[in-house]
Amino acid sequence: MENELLSLIPEYIPLGLGVYDKDGYLKYANGTTLKMFGVTMKDIYNINIxxxxxxxAEDKALLKQGLNVSFETDYDFDLCENFYETPIKGIKKYFVTKVTIMRDPEGNRQGYLLACEDITVKKAQEREIIESYKKIKATQKELSLALNAGKLSSWNYNIKEGLFCKFDVHIENIEKRxxxxxxxxxxxxxxxxxxxLLEAVAHKQKLPENRIILRVLENNATDYSYSSFTYSAVEDxxxxxxxxxxxQRDITEDIIYxxxxxxAKNKAEEADKLKSTFLANMxxxxxxxxxxxxxxxxxxxETDDTKEKFEYKQLIETNSEILLKLIGDILDLSKIEVGSIDINRQKLNLCQLCDELYRSFQQRIKxxxxxxxxxxxxTKCVANFDKYRFMQxxxxxxxNAIKYTPQGxxxxxxxxxPGQVRIYVKDSGIGIPEEKKNRIFSRFEKLDTFAQGTGLGLSICKAIADATGGEVGFKSKAxxxxxxxxxxxxDVEYVEKSEVADEDLNNKSTEHLPADSSVKIKDLNILIAEDNDSNYLLIKKLLKDNQLTRAITGVEAIEKIKAQTFDIVFMDMRMPVMNGLEATSLIREFNQTTPIIALTANAFxxxxxxxLAAGCNHFMTKPxxxxxxxxxxxxxxKQHPQ
Known part of the structure; x- marks a missing residue:
């Protein structure tokens, strides 16, 4: 009987058909089924429904109870890996399936007939229709909102009469002007x-667009608003x-936005640029x-010389203080960025504190x-301040005054x-040019790129002033x-001295360490182009068995190379007047043989x-x-200096 049933099944009707025996084992599938599932009869013969x-599981239970079932399936081929072999992987198809119980004349179950229709394409079309419908509805909503909120009005200009007739959404409200x-x-x-525009349209001249934006006064207003006018010509x-x-459409809000x-974009780009420059400087x-x-x-x-040890110790301490100040500024910047500057007020004896600061600053003046x-x-001055921020x-x-005052x-x-304290520092230094004054308290601004420091000091002062409810300012002349x-x-308690002498308190200063002491000349003639005294002294000590010549600017380095022959040149990339990159490029125009080593704190x-592109032979980073x-x-x- 099984063969008789199978002979009645059309091989290539649009439906996939499969015949299972009464125990659920597949005995036959037509050609459409095999094509749908990418298999041969051998691949799926005797698989169990x-x-x-x-x-x-629910549909399987109904089948076992002898009930017909119909269902729609998102058929996942990856789930069939252990069910049967098929080359179709990683996709789903959508099938409408009906399983009918096959019975003999006495009503006994003989097997199952599975009919399956592939509706994958139909499903995709349905999704496209649904998406299109959603877009249409969204567009309709946007148009409705635009009409209600667009502030639209219409003008007709009669060229012959020289009259403008205006009407808005209420047609009866007509204005002639x-x-x-x-x-x-x-x-x-x-x-x-x-x-x-009126002249061009009246004479049918071709214009690049049919819209013009004008600033107009509306309804006796005193401020101009922006309006967009879309126009068209009507011929007689x-x-x-x-x-x-x-x-006409009012676009003032759009223009302002x-x-x-x-x-905002320009500010963000400027801030990003300043931050990038700041990080490079750091x-x-x-x-x-x-x-x-x-x-x-x-x-x-490496040295046993007591004088040298003391000299090195002083240099290490000085540079440690500089490094600590740099790190402190960067940490303060991070607090400023998140708005979390801590202020802890306490009673301070300003007379004593200012004396201490004065003595500290004296030591810094070299x-x-x-x-x-x-x-x-x-004689007495007690005020409520945050000691650390006051000193900062x-x-x-x-x-800054010490840094930018070469003499004076x-x-x-x-x-x-009553109720306030004003602190100040005056100097007779280089001053600030007019074009830089508006940026003096800005973050990430460093007005002199060759001066050591973060350039954050004054912006930190401004942030502290804001956090304490105070004020900060300056006056300067170049x-x-x-x-x-x-x-x-x-709150402040103070008592003035009965007689205040305009005293000049011990203008103590310390000399810079010598930049060039007598060294034993041996082996190589080396030019060191380095503007920083500490860095030069370090290199000088490292290369003490050689003849060293120092240049402080790129211009000076070029002049010295033209005047004498050097075995090798160490070139700092950041120097005043002319940087190392530019100096190297100019040197290579007349000297292509002397090795030039880039020596810089930049490590990017x-x-x-x-x-290397400028002509350096090698690149060394500090330290x-x-x-x-x-x-x-x-x-x-090919020889090691001893």
């Missing part, structure tokens, strides 16, 4: 553009333009004192041409008034000097590439290691 992972009236309501800078029977229609976006600023610390620490272990004066006009502001003011006087002091001040509003790949330096010399000259 009750093992099919794509048929639910003369061309002169319309002309006067347009912003003076836009009037010629508007009149030129003779083919002449008789009427020009305008659809665009302007705000542009402003690499240099941190490595510069670190170079001295590491290098002199290494030399400290230039004998600069004097420091303290104005402390009180004073220190930042004084540090620096005056630090404070003044008390080549004359500057005064920076901070006003703190707080781009810095290495730029140095310089003695072993690395000696190996480099050995590589170029």
């Amino acid at each position: 009750f093992d099919d992972p794509n048929i639910t 003369s061309l002169q009236s319309i002309y006067e309501s347009i912003h003076p800078d836009d009037r010629n553009k508007f009149m030129a 029977e003779a083919g002449n333009v008789g009427v020009i229609t305008f659809i 665009q302007q705000n976006l542009i402003t 690499s240099h600023e941190i490595r510069t004192p670190l170079n001295a610390i590491v290098g002199f620490s290494e030399l400290l272990t 230039n004998p041409k600069v004097t420091l004066k303290l104005i402390n006009p009180y 502001i004073f220190t930042n003011f004084a540090t 006087e620096i005056v630090m002091g404070y003044e008390c008034m 080549n004359v000097g500057s005064e920076f001040w901070y006003i703190g509003y707080t 790949d781009s810095d290495r590439e730029n140095a 310089v290691k003695k072993r690395e330096l000696m190996d480099l010399l050995f590589r170029y000259f």
